[in-house]
Amino acid sequence: MSSEQPDASFLALPASLRTKIDRAFDHAVSGPSSSGLSRTKAKQRAVPEGGFVLPEDDEPAPDDAPGGFIPEAGPSAGGFLPDDTAGGFIIEDEDVEDSSDKPTHIALSQIPAALQMLDLPPDDDEVLAVFKNAASGWSGARGGAVGEESVSRKDWRAVCAVLLEAEGEGGDLDEAAEEDEDEDEEAPMEEFRPSSAEESEGGATSDEYVEEPIKKAHKWSAASSRKSIPQRKTRRRAASPSDTSEDEGEEQERPLTARQKRECLKAFALFFPDLTEEADEDAVKGKRLGIRELTKAAGALKEKIKVEEMVEMLETFSTTPDKTMGLADFERMMVSTKMA
Structure with a gap:
């Protein structure tokens, strides 16, 4: 490389x-826990024993003196081993x-x-x-x-x-620029559902009214069902439904970015076509997504989605006893399934 x-x-x-x-x-x-060897581990490596450098307090006995070709009264024993080179082959820089x-x-x-x-x-x-x-x-x-x-x-x-x-x-x-852009948007829901004037002119029925936004919503519903259900079954075999894996915990603890929050809000609003185009963010946050909304979305597109799959998906991400999802649950689901 x-x-x-x-x-x-x-x-x-x-x-x-x-x-x-x-x-x-x-x-x-490699995951966040992987890394190279630390400096401490590098220092703990075994140093090959040379055997030819004696400690200062371990003088050789007279009988152990070398063969005599080195003067005993000389200033150093050998002179060919600099004192400051011992151990110099250990690389400190990790x-x-x-x-x-x-x-x-x-x-x-x-x-x-x-x-x-x-x-x-x-x-x-x-x-x-x-x-x-x-x-x-x-x-x-x-x-x-x-x-x-x-x-x-x-x-x-x-x-x-x-x-x-x-x-x-x-x-x-x-x-900062993103916040200014959001403030300039006068009708945040306008691009996702037709206005009341357009509906009255076309004489659209309630089913026709929800068809276009529901198409987008159905793409999310089908994809999230495929991704979330196998994970749910795996957790049932390995642990209780409230347990989550270590990787999922890290994803959930990481705060959502402004882009992720915006995409989740828009996708969540698609399941509630009864909201007017002037509906603000607080109105969307007050909605709950349940079986009725998922069934209505599937029926409008004449798509067959098993009720068991819908229930399984809601049970996986809902944090309330009624097994419905609010915006916070929906955001968690979108991040977990890599949809945002």
Whole structure:
């Protein structure tokens, strides 16, 4: 990897952003607990015993003196061993060893988690297709199984540099600019549901009214059902329903970014077409998502989703006895299933 020169667009990024890109790569491949040997461990390595340097307080007996070709009254015994060179072959700097221990490739299956660490959409088909094209079957010992498709660190840096540059130009990396943009939005729900005037002119029925937003909602419902249900069954065999894995706990403890909160709010609002276009964020937060809303979404699209799957999904992420999801539960589900 050291022989590969980084992409020019990557080098143009600030140092802090370059470090963030590499850290996401390393954590996704090896996990946050992996690291190189520490300085203490390096010092604890066994030093080969030379046997030819005697301690100061262990003078040889007269009978043990060497063959006599070295003058006994000389200023030093031998003179060819400098006193300050003992142990000099132990490398103190741990960074040299750590740099060679870093992974050089990342498996395609680990790309979404790494993107999420950079606050980039983990399920963007176009972005994943770029990594898919850059992937190759790699038979190395680190970063994935033998023959598994993976992306090199150089390609990862190049793609992320382009993505983060685009995000920066759009204002997603500037929190202050993002807040100003949100304040300028006069009708946050306008793009997700038709206005009442358009509905009356077209003479649309209630079923026709909810069809377009429900199409988007159904995509979320089907995808989250596929992703959440197997995880739920695994936890039933291994532990109680309230237990979560260590990785899931870390994802839930990490606060949501402004982009993730905005996407979750928009997706959650799609399940409640009865809200007017002037509905504010507080009105959406007061809603609860349950079986009725999921069934209505599936019925509007004439899609068959098993009730057991709906119940399973709600039980997995709901934190209330009635097994419905509020916005906070919905946000947790979106992050856990890599939908935000």
